[in-house]
Amino acid sequence: MTERRKAETRTEIARAAAALFVRQGLRATRAEDIAQAAGIAPRTFYRYFATKEEAVAPLYAAGARCWAEAVRAAPAHLTVPEALEHAVHHTLTPGAGVSAASWEWVRTLIRLADASPALRKVWAEVCQESDRTLAEILMSRSTGPKSSEVGTSGAGGAEAAKDREESGGRGGHDGRVGREANDNVAPCPTPSTPPGPITPDLRFAAAVAGAAVRVAVESWAATSSPPTGPEGPAALALHNLGSLRGFGWGGQTQDDT
Secondary structure, eight states: OOHHHHHHHHHHHHHHHHHHHHHHOSTTOOHHHHHHHHTSOHHHHHHHOSSTGGGGHHHHHHHHHHHHHHHHHSOTTSOHHHHHHHHHHHHSSBTTTBOHHHHHHHHHHHHHHHHOHHHHHHHHHHHHHHHHHHHHHHHHHTTSOOTTTSOTTSHHHHHHHHHHHHHOTTTOOOSOSOGGGGGGOOOOOOOSSOOOSOOHHHHHHHHHHHHHHHHHHHHHHTSOOOSSSTTSHHHHHHHHHHTTTTOEETTEEOOOO
């Protein structure tokens, strides 16, 4: 079996597990039920996952990876704070990164993680890996223009300001930054030399950024608010990131202006 097919099988199992968890609950779902729903034998299930809780890890990871990669793909002229806001717009806005219907699945899976120590461990491990990936991405972006070269009054600041103006209010989002905006996402230039080891400052910056987004998603999931509007995950994440103005993002600082 090719690696691609193995990855597809993992995803199929994850989707089957998530559907069962959402429909009948975590406790009532057995690994054998997941295997049957995925159209595989129980022994095949255990080749991929040790427990039923681990079966949804690929879905957790896909969302975290989408957020981190959106930071990587943000236009190279953006400072780190602007790139983080840009990534939030492109991944946490229903219709841009995840459909509105899928966000309801996200809500249930996050709530289940809050109630189940085993599932919470899976969620925590995914978030930790995402922070490591984000630290590497911030390191690669640090080889580009610094905030002293492209500040909040420059092109990057203008784009971030435009995003905030369209979002409205306390970092909220009215849904106008949609899928078509993805056409403007350009990959970061590849540095001519390896970026070197990840510095402690960048590790800390990645952990702070990850926490800002993670807490936003978890806070939204704990409510019955729709995934859009001022109480949606994108708006909450932008609010959290906005509270960090002046924070040194591994050497790039965005002050209140």
